[in-house]
Amino acid sequence: MADVVPYGRVTQKPSPVPDIHVLWMTSGLSCDGDSVSITAAMQPSIEDVVMGAIPGLPKVHVHNPVISFEVGDDFIKYWYLAWEGKLDPFVLVVEGSIPNEKIKKEGYWAAFGTDPKTGQPITTNEWIDRLAPKALAIVGAGTCATYGGIHGMQGNPTGAMGLADYLGWDWRSKAGLPIVNVPGCPVQPDNFMETLLYLLYQVAGLAPMIPLDDQLRPAWLFRNTVHEGCDRAGYYEQGDFAEQYGSPKCIVKLGCWGPVVNCNVPKRGWMAGIGGCPNVGGICIGCTMPGFPDKFMPFMDAPPGSHISAGTVGVYGRAVTALRGITNRTVNKEPKWRHPRAELTTGYQPRSY
Amino acid sequence: MSTITAPTTGTPSKPRNLVEMNWDPITRIVGSLGIFTKIDFENRQVAECYSTSSIFRGYSIFMKGKDPRDAHFITSRICGICGDNHATCATYAQNMAFGIRPPSIAEWIVNLGEAAEYMFDHNIFQDNLVGVDFCEQMIKETNPGVWDKAQRTPANGAKLHGFKTISEIMTALNPFTGSFYRETLQMSRMTREMFCLMEGRHVHPSTLYPGGVGTVPTVQLFTDYMVRLMKYVEFMKKVVPLHDDLFDFFYEALPGYEKVGQRRILLGCWGSFQNPDVCDYTYKNMAEWGDAMYVTPGVVVDGELVTHNLVDINLNIRILLGSSYYDDWEKGETFVKKDPLGNPVDQRHPWNQTTVPRPQKRDFKGNYTWVMSPRWFDKRTGDHLALDTGGGPIARFWATALAGIVDIGYVKATGKSVKIYLPKTAMLPETEFEWKIPKWSNTIERNRARTYFQAYAAACALHFMEKAMKDLHAGRTKTWTDFKVPDEAIGCGFHEAVRGVLSHHVVIRDGKIANYHPYPPTPWNANPRDSYGTPGPYEDAVQNTPIFEENGPDKFKGIDIMRTVRSFDPCLPCGVHMYLGEGKTLKTVHSPMFGNQ
Numbered sequence: 001m002a003d004v005v006p007y008g009r010v011t012q013k014p015s016p017v018p019d020i021h022v023l024w025m026t027s028g029l030s031c032d033g034d035s036v037s038i039t040a041a042m043q044p045s046i047e048d049v050v051m052g053a054i055p056g057l058p059k060v061h062v063h064n065p066v067i068s069f070e071v072g073d074d075f076i077k078y079w080y081l082a083w084e085g086k087l088d089p090f091v092l093v094v095e096g097s098i099p100n101e102k103i104k105k106e107g108y109w110a111a112f113g114t115d116p117k118t119g120q121p122i123t124t125n126e127w128i129d130r131l132a133p134k135a136l137a138i139v140g141a142g143t144c145a146t147y148g149g150i151h152g153m154q155g156n157p158t159g160a161m162g163l164a165d166y167l168g169w170d171w172r173s174k175a176g177l178p179i180v181n182v183p184g185c186p187v188q189p190d191n192f193m194e195t196l197l198y199l200l201y202q203v204a205g206l207a208p209m210i211p212l213d214d215q216l217r218p219a220w221l222f223r224n225t226v227h228e229g230c231d232r233a234g235y236y237e238q239g240d241f242a243e244q245y246g247s248p249k250c251i252v253k254l255g256c257w258g259p260v261v262n263c264n265v266p267k268r269g270w271m272a273g274i275g276g277c278p279n280v281g282g283i284c285i286g287c288t289m290p291g292f293p294d295k296f297m298p299f300m301d302a303p304p305g306s307h308i309s310a311g312t313v314g315v316y317g318r319a320v321t322a323l324r325g326i327t328n329r330t331v332n333k334e335p336k337w338r339h340p341r342a343e344l345t346t347g348y349q350p351r352s353y
Numbered sequence: 354m355s356t357i358t359a360p361t362t363g364t365p366s367k368p369r370n371l372v373e374m375n376w377d378p379i380t381r382i383v384g385s386l387g388i389f390t391k392i393d394f395e396n397r398q399v400a401e402c403y404s405t406s407s408i409f410r411g412y413s414i415f416m417k418g419k420d421p422r423d424a425h426f427i428t429s430r431i432c433g434i435c436g437d438n439h440a441t442c443a444t445y446a447q448n449m450a451f452g453i454r455p456p457s458i459a460e461w462i463v464n465l466g467e468a469a470e471y472m473f474d475h476n477i478f479q480d481n482l483v484g485v486d487f488c489e490q491m492i493k494e495t496n497p498g499v500w501d502k503a504q505r506t507p508a509n510g511a512k513l514h515g516f517k518t519i520s521e522i523m524t525a526l527n528p529f530t531g532s533f534y535r536e537t538l539q540m541s542r543m544t545r546e547m548f549c550l551m552e553g554r555h556v557h558p559s560t561l562y563p564g565g566v567g568t569v570p571t572v573q574l575f576t577d578y579m580v581r582l583m584k585y586v587e588f589m590k591k592v593v594p595l596h597d598d599l600f601d602f603f604y605e606a607l608p609g610y611e612k613v614g615q616r617r618i619l620l621g622c623w624g625s626f627q628n629p630d631v632c633d634y635t636y637k638n639m640a641e642w643g644d645a646m647y648v649t650p651g652v653v654v655d656g657e658l659v660t661h662n663l664v665d666i667n668l669n670i671r672i673l674l675g676s677s678y679y680d681d682w683e684k685g686e687t688f689v690k691k692d693p694l695g696n697p698v699d700q701r702h703p704w705n706q707t708t709v710p711r712p713q714k715r716d717f718k719g720n721y722t723w724v725m726s727p728r729w730f731d732k733r734t735g736d737h738l739a740l741d742t743g744g745g746p747i748a749r750f751w752a753t754a755l756a757g758i759v760d761i762g763y764v765k766a767t768g769k770s771v772k773i774y775l776p777k778t779a780m781l782p783e784t785e786f787e788w789k790i791p792k793w794s795n796t797i798e799r800n801r802a803r804t805y806f807q808a809y810a811a812a813c814a815l816h817f818m819e820k821a822m823k824d825l826h827a828g829r830t831k832t833w834t835d836f837k838v839p840d841e842a843i844g845c846g847f848h849e850a851v852r853g854v855l856s857h858h859v860v861i862r863d864g865k866i867a868n869y870h871p872y873p874p875t876p877w878n879a880n881p882r883d884s885y886g887t888p889g890p891y892e893d894a895v896q897n898t899p900i901f902e903e904n905g906p907d908k909f910k911g912i913d914i915m916r917t918v919r920s921f922d923p924c925l926p927c928g929v930h931m932y933l934g935e936g937k938t939l940k941t942v943h944s945p946m947f948g949n950q
Contacts, residue, residue, distance in 0.1 A: 029410045032383045033433025033556050039477065039538065040545050040555065047529055047538065065380045069485055069528050071915060072376030072388075096408075107678065107712025111407035114377045114387060120715055121407050150430040155418065157411040157710055185557055186433060245560075245567040246459075246832030265554075271542065274577070275549025275559075281567030282559020285426055293427070298420035300562070348414060352680055352711040 015058040015204040021090040022196070023082060023131070024064040024141075027112035027124045028096020029151040029160050033186035034142035035066040035095060040271055041189035044197055057200045064093075076113045082131055089136040089175075091199060094128065097144040097151040098166040100159025101125050102342035104353040109158045125166070132167060137177045137199055140164075141192055146181035146216075147290040148338040154294050155347045161338040162290075164216060177209075181216040185287035188265055191221050215290055215332055217262070225328070226258035226277065226284045229267030246281060255283040255300040260327040263288040291331040303327075369393050371400050372906045379918060381482040383434045384408075384925020386879075388914065389717075390895075397900040399914060402892065405715065408925075409678075409723040413708040416869045421447060421838055421861050422563060428857065428871055429557040432924060434478075436556040437470055437548070438850035439857070439871060445627075446857040447563035448634040450844030453836040457629035458829055459565035461821035464626045464647075465578060466551030466558070467848075468817065471810035472585055473544035473555075474851040475746070475803050478922055479596075480526065480537035483800060486916050487599060488526035488534075495902045495912040502606045509601075510594030513781075519602045522595060533595070540588055547581045550574055565833035570825050575818060582814055587778035589808040593786050596804040600797045607901050614796030614917035616893035617655065620748035621729060621740035621877065623666065623856060624650030625849035626813060636693040636845070639663045644758055647813050648849060649766070651752030652729060652740065656790075658755040659731065663847055668692065669730040670856065670872070671701040671737055676881035677722045682707035688860045688868050689843055699730075703858040703870035704843065724876050726883035737883065741890035742853020742874045743799045744922035746806035749849060750788050763812035773808045776815070796894075799920040840864050850874050852922035878921045891918065 026032050038046055046067070047053070049060050063078050081087040099109035101123050111121030132138060140163045143149035147162040164171065164179050171179055182195050195218050201207035211219040227233055235241070235250040242249040252258065256278045258266070266279040277284045286296040296303075305327060337345040344350065372394060377387030389403040416427060425443035429436040441463060448455065485491060492500045503520035516522045516533075525533035545555045551568060553559030560567040568574070603610050626647035633642065643650050643663030651661040660666060674681055682700070689704040691697055698704055715721045728737035742748045750771050753759055757768040765772045770789045777783045788805040791798040824830070839861065846857040853874030860868040880889035888896075894917050902912050 027378075027385050027407065029408055031430055031433035031436065033430075033436060036383070036434045036556055039481075040542055042542060045538075047535065050529060065378055065385075066383060067481065067528070068380040069490070071380050071910070072378070075378065075380050097410075104712050106714050108407065108715075109409050109712065112378065112385065114375070114405075121405070150427060151410045151415075153415045153427075156415040158409065160410075185430065244831075244833050244835065245562050245565060246569060246830075248569045251567070270549045270554045271546050274546045275553050275555075277553060277559040280549075280553050280560060281569050282553040283567070285559075287557070298423055299426050300420075300422045346415075350710075352709050 013056070015056060017058045017089060017203050019061065020058045020200070020203055021061045021063065021078060021082070021087055022093060023078060023090050024062065024093040024095065025112060025124065025127065026065055026095045027110055028094055028145055029099055029110055029158060030096025030142070030144055032066060032095070034192065035064055037186040037189045038192055039067070041193040042272060043190040044193050046193070049193070049197065049200070054197065056204050056206050058204060060200065079113070079127060079131070082134055085134060088134070089203070090134070092131050092135040092138045093141050094138065094145045094163055095141045096124070097148050097160035098125060098128070098163060100161065100340065100344065102340070103159050103344040107353075128166065132171070133174065135173055136175050136203065137173050137180060138163065138167070139180045139182065139195070139199070141182055142187045143183040143185040143287055143292055146183040147292070147334050149185060150293055152335070152338050154335065154337070157348045157350060159344050159346060161340065162334065165334070165338050166340050178212060179216050180210060180212065180218070183217065183288040184263070185292065188268065189271060190268065191264070195221070221264055222262040222288065224262070224264060224267070226261045226263050226266055229264055230258055230278050231266065232278055251278055251281070251283055252306045253302050255302060257286045257296055257303050257331070258284040259306070260303070260324050260331055261286045261289055262328070262332070286331055289331045290334040294335050295331050369400065370395060374906070374909060374911060376911060377405070379915070381485060382919060382923040382925065383432070384923065386918070386923055386925050388911070388918065390911070390914065392900065392906070392909070394906055399895055399898050399900065402895045403717050403721070405721060409710060409712070411708070411710065413706070413870055414710070416866050419866050421450065421859065421864070421866050424859060424866065424869065425561055425563070431871060432850070432873065433556055434474055434924060435470065435851045437466065437552055437558045438848055438855055439873070440558050440561050441467060442846040442848040442855050442857045442871070444561055444563050445634065445846030445848060446844040446859050448844075449636060449846070450842040450859055450861055451563055451836045451838060453564045453834050454633050455565035455629070455834050456829065456831050458570055458821055458824040459832045460627050460629035460632070461817045461824065462551050462566050462568050462570065462832065463561070464817045465814055465821065466548055467626065468810045468814040469544050469547035469551065471851055472807055473541050473548060475807045476537055476544060477541035479800070479803050481534060481541070483919050484526040484534065485528050486912060486919060487523060488528065488531060489520065489523040490527050491912065492523055495904060495910050498903060499606050503602065506602060506606075508598040510598050514591040514595040516595065519598060522599050540585065543581050544585060547578050550578050562833060564836050568832060570821070570830045570832060572825070575822055575825065579818060582811065582818070583778055586775050586811050587781055589811055590775060590778065590781045590784050593804055593808055596801060600801050603797055609899065610797065610901065611793050611795055613898050613901070613913050614799070614894045614920050615793050616741070616890060618653060618794045619738055619740050619890075620653040620743060620751050620794065621854050622648065622651050622742070622748040622752040623847040623849060623854040624648055624663065625749070643847070647759055647761065647816075648749045649753045649756040649758050650847065651756055653748070653751045653755065654731065654738065658752065659733070661752065661756045664692070664694065666847070667845060668696055668698065668702070669732065670703060671699060671728045671730050672703060672706050673701065673726040673728055673737065673883040673885070675726055675883040676720055677725050678711050678713055678720050679725065680709040680711055682709065703856065703872060704860060704868065706868070706870050722881045724880055726880040726889060727872055727877050728883060728887070737885055737887060739880070739887050739889055741878050741921065743794060744803060744920055745849060745851055745853040745874065746802035747794065747799050748853060749806060750802050751790060754788070754790055761816045763816050764809055771809065773805065773812050775808065775812060796917045796920040838864050852924055853877065873924070875924045879923060879925070891921065894921070
C-alpha cells in the first residue's frame, strides 16, 4: 500500500533530509532580544516547528540557550559535534554584533563556552570560524548580527560589525547559500520564523532558492518601505502632519523615517497584527537598516528631506520617488567604521588596550 | 551535564575531596553565564564557585556626545527581555533633566505597558525557563525519590488548577509537551500583545518619548487591553495555587530545602509605577513622589526597612571595582559634586563614574569580569552592602509590605504582608491572595514571590485602567508635553526592571550626553568580590547551598545550584563574572532522603 499516494498527500512525503539541527548562538554582542522575539512568534510558532506541526519538514532540533532543557556540556556538545563534522546538516543562527577581537592585545569582547585546554573563554568569532565552513546556511537574526546595529554605533569601543562584514558579503555556504539576513531591532517575531520555515522548505526540496535582495534580506519581507505599508499614509497624502506625539496623523515631521526604510512592520503589526511603529504612534528609527543607528540620529529630529517631500506632496510622482531612492540607498549602507581590519576606526580612542 | 576534571584536595585545615564541576553555558536564562564549582560530594556541599559571563558592549562609552533625547531608544537595546524597562527608566531621567511632566494619561499608558511587561516576563521565565527545573523530566533525572513522593502527594489546589497530584503539575511543566508549559507560552504572547497596545513593540518599544507617549488613547485601545487582562486575571487564580502547591511540596519532600540559595536578608527595590497626581519629576520632590509609587522603593536589611526615601537610596549607591577589567576613575572627572538639594555626591556614584575598559586574560585569582560591584552604603554602620533583588518580586513585596503605604483597592500593603484582590472572571469568583513576609530569603521564596507578583501586576493594571479611562472619558487625551533640551542638566530615573532595581544617571553638557550610567539588576545580583573583599549575592547564595540531588559526580546535574542561580532571574547581557572564595567551609546538611548515597 505504501506506493499508493492518495490525493492530498503531496506535502506529507517524508523530507529527503530527515533531521536538521539549528545551532543558535546568542553570544554576539547582543541583548538576546531576538531569541525572546521568536518565543512571541505565532506564524509559525517555535513549537509548531519543533513539534512537527507543519507538514513536509525535516525533524527540527533547535539548540537555543534561552529555551534549552540541557545545560553546560550537554548543551554545547552540539557545537563540538558540528565542528567535527558529525552534525550534518545544520543551520547556524547568529544573534548579536560581531566584535573585532583583533584591535587589542589580549582578552575578549564576546565568548561562548570555555576552552578545556587553556581555561580561557572561546570567542564567538572563533566559533563562527569553526562552523561557517560546515553550515548548510548561516542566518543573522536581528540588526546587530546582520549589519552591526546599535553596538556598532560611532564611538564604540569593540569595533562591532555584522556577519557579512566579518565573513565577506560574497560568502557562500557549502550548499551555495549566501548569508541570510533578517534584520530588525529586535527582529519581528514572525519575520524570523517565516524565514526559518522557508529555509526548511528549501532543505526539504519544497521551495526554490530563497530570494534575497542586495542587503541579503528575504525579498518578500523587505521589498517595501514602512511608508508604503503604513495606515497613516493617507494623512501624508493629504499633507496633514502631526505636530505632537499622540496624534493619529502622519508623524514624518516628528522624526519618522518610514518613507525610506525597508520594513513590513506597519503592515504586519508586531504580534497578531497588533502594535508596530508609525501606525501606532512610534516614529520609525530605521532599526532594520544597515545604516542604523547613526544615519537616523538624532531620532526625534525630522529626517532631512521630509519637509521637501511633505511640501511637494501635491505633485506626486517621479521627483519624490527619485529623492527617496537616493536617501534609501544612503541608509542601506553601513557606516565605514564597521570592518574586520585590525584597527579601530569608530572614533573611540582607547588608552587602555 | 557538567564537565568533570581531576579531583583536587581542599583546604589545609581539613582535607576534603573536591570535584571540579563546570557548566558553561548556563541555559534558560538571558545572556551568557558559566558556573565553575568545586563540590564536596561526601558532605553534599558546594565548596567553591566561580561564575563567568562573557560580553562587553560599552554603552556608557558610545553614548557620550549623543543627543540626550536618544537615550531611551539606545538604552532599550541593553536588554532583550526587559528593554522597555530601560526605555521607561531613561524617559524618567530625561523628564527630570528636561524639567517636564507628562500628561496623566501618558503615565497610565506607561504603567499599563510596564504592568504587561511584568505579567509577560515573570510568566515566561517562571514556567518556561525556571519551571523546567521542576518538571517531570528533570525530577526523574535528578531526584527519583522526590518523583515517587510527588506521585503520592495530592495537590491542595486541585479544584482550582485541575492537577490532582504534585507529579501531575511536574508533568505539565515538561518543555513543549507539558500542557501548562504550552499554556504559559501562549499566555506570554497574549500579555505581549497587551504590551504592544501600550508601548508599540516588544521588547524595544516604539511609542515612548521624553514628555509622554505617542500611543493614541482611544476607546478601542483600552477595550483591547481589558479583555486580555481579564483572561490573565482568571489565569492567575489557577497559577498562584499551583505554585504554592509545588513550592510547599519541596519543603515537605526535602527537609532542609529552605537552606538552598539562602542568604542574609539584604534587599533593594527602587520602586515602580509612577503616580501622575504626585510625580513631577523634580529632584527636590523625589522622596515624596517616590513614596507615591505603586511599588514602594526601599532597602531592607535583616528584615528592617532602612529607608524608603529615593533621595537617600540615590545618594548611597556606590560602584566598586575589585575584580573587573577596568581602570579606576577615583582620580577622574567629578561630573556632579552636589545633588540639586545640596548633598555631596560621592566619586563612586554613577553620576561620577568614568568607564575605561581594559580587556585582558581571565584570571580567577585576579580580574575575571566585565562587571563592576554595585553596593549600597549603609551610613549607620559604614558598610558597603551587597544588596540583591532576589529576581525582583521578593524585594518589591518586602519593601512595599514593610512601608505599608500602598492602598488602592486592588492591592494593599499591611505592614507585614501585601494583599491582592482579583475581581470575578468568566469562570471563577472573586479571589484574594496575600503575600506574607517569608522566614527566609532563599530560592523557593524568590520563586514564590514571582508568581504572586504576576497577580499584583494584574491587580495594579486594573487600577490603571480605571484611571486611564477616566481621563479618556473626560477628554483629557493629550499624551505628550513639549520641551527643550537644556544645555546643562543632570537627571536620574528609578524603576524596577522585571528582575529588580534599575537606575539611569545622566549628565548633560552643551546639550549632549556627557556621562550616562545605567545600573540594571543583574550587576547587583551577580557581581564579584569588591575592593573590600565583600562577595556578591550569588556567591552567598550558592555557598550556602546544600546538595539534595541524588546523583553522584558521574551523572551530576547540579540542579540545586541551577535552581539557586535561576531564582535570581539572571539577565546577563550586561556581562557578569562572579567568583566565590576558595575553601570556605560550609555547614553540612544531611538529608534523610539520601541515606548513605
